[in-house]
Amino acid sequence: xxxxIGTLAYMAMSxxxxxxxxxxxxxxGYDTFNAFGCDYNAxxxxxxxKVMQKHGLVDLGYNILILDDCYALKERNATGHMxxxxxxxxxxxxxxxxxxxxxxxxxxxxxxxxxxxxxGHPGSYGRELQDLQTWxxxxxxxxxxxxxxxxxxxxxxxxxxQENMLGRFQRMASAIEExxxxxxxxxxxxxxxxxxxxxWVWGRKMAQAWRNDGDIKPYWSALAAIIDQASFxxxxxxxxxxxxxxxxxxxxxxxxxxxxxxxxxxxxxxxEA
Numbered sequence: 001x002x003x004x005i006g007t008l009a010y011m012a013m014s015x016x017x018x019x020x021x022x023x024x025x026x027x028x029g030y031d032t033f034n035a036f037g038c039d040y041n042a043x044x045x046x047x048x049x050k051v052m053q054k055h056g057l058v059d060l061g062y063n064i065l066i067l068d069d070c071y072a073l074k075e076r077n078a079t080g081h082m083x084x085x086x087x088x089x090x091x092x093x094x095x096x097x098x099x100x101x102x103x104x105x106x107x108x109x110x111x112x113x114x115x116x117x118x119x120g121h122p123g124s125y126g127r128e129l130q131d132l133q134t135w136x137x138x139x140x141x142x143x144x145x146x147x148x149x150x151x152x153x154x155x156x157x158x159x160x161x162q163e164n165m166l167g168r169f170q171r172m173a174s175a176i177e178e179x180x181x182x183x184x185x186x187x188x189x190x191x192x193x194x195x196x197x198x199x200w201v202w203g204r205k206m207a208q209a210w211r212n213d214g215d216i217k218p219y220w221s222a223l224a225a226i227i228d229q230a231s232f233x234x235x236x237x238x239x240x241x242x243x244x245x246x247x248x249x250x251x252x253x254x255x256x257x258x259x260x261x262x263x264x265x266x267x268x269x270x271x272e273a
């Protein structure tokens with residue numbers, strides 16, 4: 001009886017899985033946070049991309065490069081747009097994005113559900129569509145979005161955010177849909193709320209990926225614990241619905257759902273991907 005119930009539950013979740021044509025396979029790449037925190041610039045990030053290319057990681061599909069927190073100034077401009085930090089990116093983010101593209105990688109964005117990010121830079125609450133426009137103008141179409149500074153006091157209790165985590169992430173999901181309708185550009189959407197409220201249950205309804213866990217530390221026991229945790233949630237995985245396992249300083253970020261493909265008996269095409 002338990003097997004039957006479990007199978008029916010999985011089938012029901014599969015039907016409800018979100019699909020907008022992007023992110024059908026895991027996004028692989030690198031995130032600046034573990035190695036640099038806020039202390040990075042165009043030179044240090046480009047150096048990481050060059051090392052990944054040199055060692056064949058880009059050819060293997062590790063081609064997403066996420067600029068984590070602190071790439072923008074702490075104040076928006078007069079029109080409410082985020083402003084790339086001119087000290088870190090003296091030639092601007094569009095030019096830096098083009099530089100990364102030449103290495104076979106694509107620049108990706110970090111954002112927050114609140115008014116501010118973890119480090120006090122602009123969050124996207126109330127400016128979701130405007131920020132998608134900005135990120136797109138910088139050559140980005142992948143968004144890693146978290147709740148680091150989205151406390152109950154920070155977020156107004158509107159009809160959407162009253163739905164707690166699901167509602168807070170839904171605001172950006174709706175903006176991504178609207179932006180795609182306007183421009184034909186669909187952002188790949190990755191949720192980060194550290195597994196606090198079972199995002200493997202509801203994240204698949206609005207995004208391509210979600211975090212199951214907290215931040216990794218640069219030693220094996222931390223990595224093993226995350227792999228072990230993910231092994232219990234393999235049932236939530238399929239094309240376009242993939243949990244995220246973060247990796248430490250010198251390892252690529254977003255090596256998603258290896259456990260999922262293994263446990264479900266992947267096809268050779270999945271394994272090659």
